Amino acid sequence: MINLYFGGGWEQRWTKLAAEEAENVASISCSGHGRAFLDSLGAGIGKPICECNACFKGSDCAEFVPDCVVDADSGDPMFLEPFWLKHAASSAVVVPGWHRMSYEFNDCSLISKELKMHIRKLHATVGNANTDGRYMIFGAGATQLLNAAVHSLSSHDDPSSPSRIVASVPYYPVYREQTQFFESNNYKFSGETSMWKDNMDSLSNYIEFVTSPNNPDGQLKKAVLQGPSVKTIHDLAYFWPHFTPIPAPADEDLMVFTISKLTGHAGSRFGWALIKNEAVYQRMLAYMSLSTHGVPRETQLRVLKLLKVVLEEKGREMFEFGYEAMRNRWKKLSKILSISKRFSLQDLEHQNCSFSKIFRAPSPAFAWLKCEKEEDKNCFEVLKTSNIIGREGSLFGAESRFVRLSLVQSQDDFDLLLQRMETLVVLEEK
Amino acid sequence: MINLYFGGGWEQRWTKLAAEEAENVASISCSGHGRAFLDSLGAGIGKPICECNACFKGSDCAEFVPDCVVDADSGDPMFLEPFWLKHAASSAVVVPGWHRMSYEFNDCSLISKELKMHIRKLHATVGNANTDGRYMIFGAGATQLLNAAVHSLSSHDDPSSPSRIVASVPYYPVYREQTQFFESNNYKFSGETSMWKDNMDSLSNYIEFVTSPNNPDGQLKKAVLQGPSVKTIHDLAYFWPHFTPIPAPADEDLMVFTISKLTGHAGSRFGWALIKNEAVYQRMLAYMSLSTHGVPRETQLRVLKLLKVVLEEKGREMFEFGYEAMRNRWKKLSKILSISKRFSLQDLEHQNCSFSKIFRAPSPAFAWLKCEKEEDKNCFEVLKTSNIIGREGSLFGAESRFVRLSLVQSQDDFDLLLQRMETLVVLEEK
Missing domain, CATH: 2.10.25.30 (EGF-like, alliinase)
Structure with missing residues (x-):
């Protein structure tokens, strides 16, 4: 050889x-x-x-x-596929048959040091997270890391008082679904954060999910609950220049990121968490070890290759591509809906972005659509009659007159969504 | 392009x-x-x-x-690396930057149909499992599938009576570790199977792990508990011609396999389960979806490529390579220990193999070593003084005078293990 x-x-x-x-x-x-x-x-x-x-x-x-039927349900980030088709030569990777067959890397970890270094470099370049003094672990997308974080932050001492898991409405449905599905002795889903704000139960510990920018509505968010019995998980899946201005680096105790919404490789099931507290880090490591024994080595190799491409020219090219795509889609949909009395969209402000150094127009990953007419109580059904499948507001803990529409899918999906929405708006004028 | x-x-x-x-x-x-x-x-x-x-x-x-220090602790299947070095051209795979970015395959599943077909073909070729009328799911190695199976088979109705998880001593330590770590309302680890054989608690459901051939001792096993309140998980990670004669295809309700011990790609974190009952299958699918949202697409692509190589000449080449390696290692270690009064090995019989159509010598993945001398109560410590790290018998629910020694590691590791064991045996004669 x-x-x-x-x-x-x-x-x-x-x-x-x-x-x-x-x-x-x-x-x-x-x-x-x-x-x-x-x-x-x-x-x-x-x-x-x-x-x-x-x-x-x-x-x-x-x-x-x-x-x-147009599927606007899934947050499938196919809008970035054209970028990778354009960068075919630099982003391809050959996996030899003998590539890293072992259970562990030769430092006995489940994590590529080289990849960890590139992730730190990426955060420094984009300025969206402070990685200083943080431990890092890898997981199967945000999906696995979110439950690993819940498991690791929850109370293990008193089975009669499981930690209360809360999130602000509208919240990403997986927080509730996952917490309920695993039926642990140590935690239980306890609904909307605001219910507990001035009403915290003195015997309980709280774990608050903070999603910024928020899925579904794209708003930048801060933690709501305060105090010694509160721990927070910052889900920063969308905190990248495609989807939001970056006001300043996030500097939280436990932050979760995913490649799915960074490069669009949702199928690669890769994410990472940055963790300040060593004991929490150790518990999350144990979780990863007993849940899946780490992320596949071919995935880690591929993600490394992708990040090298992202880091070329300090990330300008991919983030500009992503921002342009998202901003255009939002602009087009907003324009069509601006004349509607039946449908409205969330308000998003122009904001300064420390990464692009400009005052930026909104570019959210999702439209959080509201059916305004009294009789349109179930907005999901209203859209469904026009062959548009969104995600029901009730899944996000919100009213059924809200629906989340995905703007990150393929151009084909978006074009068709736009066309169907336009038809709906035209019909309403008649 | x-x-x-x-x-x-x-x-x-x-x-x-x-x-x-x-x-x-x-x-x-x-x-x-x-x-x-x-x-x-x-x-x-x-x-x-x-x-x-x-x-x-x-x-x-x-x-x-x-x-x-010689590490004979991990079951790291590096003995197969030379096979893949030899088959460099046919086993390499190029992953393009745009390869399967989506969350789902276009049939909305998380599973490659092409790979599923190849796995069925492999079982038919080897004759080690009946896949007829079974559903198939993929997971992150046996690790994730074992807990998915426990979660899916356990009782969800009555929190006061969690399902009892049992295994026969000596058992693979992960069964206990995982069950205890996830602290579910629905199941709890309840020790050794034989304790319950004539003593089943009428209010409880039982989930019995059956490992065949057994890890650590290589014996072929059958379920011990019987009755309507018993469910079984057959862990068949080692039920391949490298490690055991295949008397007949396994034909169980829930069978778990992993690529780690088939091709040696432990770092790829890929396994599959064959499931008869549709409701159990659906629960395992839900588990996969909420735990990790499926196995990375680059891993599925690579595993497909590897299985294509395995299936060349009906699997003869890889299984012969694997069997020869394992049989030689067992033979060498047995020979050294045959003159020892201090250490003994498990008894393994010659058996007919339906795959290779011969009467075969043993070729286990592990040596289950016993320290025979009264004073050598802690066999792990005895070996440690000679710079050999095995896995302590107590972790397998057995006496501390047992230690598991891995025979599947790299040639370097095995050669050194053999040399150190030889020194120990020579010393005992003095």
Whole structure:
């Protein structure tokens, strides 16, 4: 396995088959409305087939399905896919068959030091989090880290008094779903933060989720509860220049980030937490070890490669690409809804951004849509009759006259969402 | 991104950088006692450094560390690394920057259909599990699947009567550690299976772990408890021809497998479960969704590639390689210990194997060593004085005069273990 050089050239050896296979699959045309992957069905027999975006079909995804349902439910960050297609050469990675087969890295950890260094560098470059004096752990996206944090911060001494898990409405539904699903002795979901503000039960410990910018409404948030019995988990999944101005670096005790909303690689299931308290860090490490025994080594390798691309030119290119996409989508949707009396959007202010050094227009990941008419009590159903699937307000602890619409999906999905919303608004004038 | 062909040749485009980087790193020599990886420290500045096996040091790992500690604790399956080095070309995979960024596959699942098909094909080829009429889910190694199974099989109705989790001594320590760590309302660890055999509490449900072949002692096992209040989880991590004769396909209600002990890719954190009952399957799906939201797409892609290599020539090559390695190690260790009065090994029988169609010598993954002398009550400490770190028998629910020694590690680790054991046996004769 030694490379041979002929007159300055490079003779490719064992990577050739894999490279050829990848380039062949990438060259399959799916009309811009789908994609063939190395593990698409049919790849086993040498013929991967196109996987079409919603509302497109046919062997090359060229056929539009007129009355299809638009999925604006998922926060699937496909708006960044074009950036990675453009940076094909620098973002590809070859995983050799023998790559890091061991359970552990050779410092006995489950974490790549090289990747940890790049994450610290990224936060320093963007200025969105202070990593000084923080421990770092990796997890399977924010998903796993959120429950690891809840488990680690909760009371283990007194089974009669589980920690109360709270969040401000409207809140990301997974906080409630996860806490209820795992049915632990140590914690229980206890509803809306504001209910407890002047009313804290002296026997209980509280764990408050703070989501900034908030999912679904994009507002920057601070913790509500105070005092020695309160711990906070700062979910900063969207605290990146695509989605929000960065007023100053976050400097909290426990902060959770995810690659899903940074580079768009939701399928990679990679996130990290920055933790000030050593005992909490140790408990989260134990959680990771017994839950999944760490994040796959191929994922850590790939994320490292992606972050190297992000860090080129100090992150300007990806964040500008992301911000432009989000700002344009918000502008277009706002414009259509500005003449509506039936639907309204959340108010978002222009703000200074310490990263881009400009006064910035809003660029949220989601529209938090309200049905204003008295009779439109169930906004989800109103949109559904027009073949738009949003996410029901009630899941966020809010009224059913709210719906979250995702703005981070593929261009196809967004274009169709915009078109359907426009039709709805035009109809209301008649 | 269309490939251009010149006179039958293939012009490489966007995969070139990644391929060159991978081949360069692979060509770094670490004297056969270590390895440089793409994400080794120093890779960021273009100079990855060798990561040395235990007991070797220096920039090229050429220097032996005479009094170092031999780690025979971890079941790190590095004995298969040479197989993958030999199959470099067929097992490498290129992950493009845009590979499967979405949260879900386009059938809305978290699971690659192509990979699922290959896993079914593998079980049919090896004949170690009946997959007919079984649902399949993926998880982060057996680790995540074991707890998902416990959660899904446990009682959710009556918090005063959590399901009792039991296992036969000696048992894999994670069963107890995980069950106790997650402190659920629905289940609790209740010790050794045999304690309950004729003594089942009529108000409780039981979940019995059945490990076959058993970790640590390599014995094939059957469920002990019977009746309508008993559910079983069959941990078949080691039920592959490397480690055991395969008498017949396993045909159980809930079976857990992992790639760690099949191909040796423990760092990939990939496993699967085969599940008969649909309701249990649905609960396990929900667990996966809320725990980690599925297994990384790059891991699924890589595992697919690895299984394609395994399936070449119907799996003969890898399983023969694995069996030869394990059988030789067992033979060597047995020979050394055959003259010892101080140490003994578990008895393992020659058996017919339906896969290899021969009457086979034992080839277990672990030695279950017993210190026979009255005064050697703590066998772990006895070995530790000779710089051998095993895993303490007490962790497996057994007496402290037992220790598990791993036989699946790298050749360096095994050679040193053998040498140290030989020294111990020679000393005892004096």
